[in-house]
Amino acid sequence: MTFRWGILGAARIAAALIPAIREAGGEVVMLGAREPGSARVRAFAQEWQVPQVGSYQDVMDADLDAVYNPLPNHLHRPWSEAVMRAGKHVLTEKPLSLNAAEARQLEQTASQTGKVLQEAFAYRFAPQHLAVLEAVRGGELGEIRLYQGVLGFQMTNNGDFRWNPEMGGGALYDVGCYPVNLARLLLGEPQAVMAQARWTQSGSTQAGVDVALSGLLDYGQTGTGPLVSIDCGFDWSPQGMLGRCLVVGTRGHLELENAYLSNVATFRLTVNGEVRSVAPGNGYAEMVRHFQRVALGQESALYPPSDATGQAQVLDALLLSAREGRRVEL
Known part of the structure; x- marks a missing residue:
């Protein structure tokens, strides 16, 4: 089974993660953007051969296993929480959140949903x-x-x-x-x-x-x-x-x-x-390879959400x- 990924935003760091996901055997299925119709977003998706482009909510609704969240720092907590509530695992760019209170909230959501939450210190x-x-x-x-x-x-x-x-x-x-x-x-x-x-x-x-x-x-x-x-x-x-x-x-x-x-x-x-x-x-x-194995139940998490807190x-x-x-x- 191929591990299917969505990406939130066309951030520069996403250009490092997309080839890493593919090297780890995953598939990048969708790019979500604030303005999915913009020329910049379309060019990014074409350059990195991402087949689908939509809104952030489209990523939440898509048939995916996990989402990578490299949005600006203040959007890490709300969208990572939304990803887990939507039934998907989430790899969130550092810092996981703006403070420890937000990190504890995400840790609780991961526990409630049973989804993998990892801070992306590659x-x-x-x-x-x-x-x-x-x-x-x-x-x-x-x-x-x-x-x-x-x-x-x-x-x-x-x-x-x-x-x-x-x-x-x-x-x-x-x-x-x-x-x-x-x-x-x-x-x-x-x-x-x-x-x-x-x-x-x-x-x-x-x-x-x-x-x-x-x-x-x-x-x-x-x-x-x-x-x-x-x-x-x-x-x-x-x-x-x-x-x-x-x-x-x-x-x-x-x-x-x-x-x-x-x-x-x-x-x-x-x-x-x-x-x-x-x-x-x-x-x-x-990092991606380990994340996928944890999500598939093949490994224990080296860095659980408590570490990010x-x-x-x-x-x-x-x-x-x-x-x-x-x-x-x-």
């Missing part, structure tokens, strides 16, 4: 990040003492929704969520956070979005626990995406360049000064800390 399935997990979880680095995660770029499109606070804009939601997610994956849940940020409206942090944010995650083991920091931004150098991960332990350390990316041909993983060869792979396709709680705390200039307990 990097977790990429070979270089699996190698990082193996080195840390396998004890090769000893007890972890330091984690630094960095991801940012220079965003020059002033009309991008990521500048709009009402649409869930900001650097933390867009790029900072990745180093936060990997910290949680490697070390578990922090007990508290502290953060500072630059905002789009100086002197009115409640109204703007975070142009850049730096945060500390406190794991509560005074004197012995890991020191964890994350940095993200939209106003960094114009040389392209900067993503790095550094993990230091009592027996060794590792560094990963091109960190948090999901499908790159070139990366550099260095463990204790040794450059390790890890064959590149498509994290998007592996935990992620949202940390993001909430970081933004609150940056706005109010104080430590926030979790």
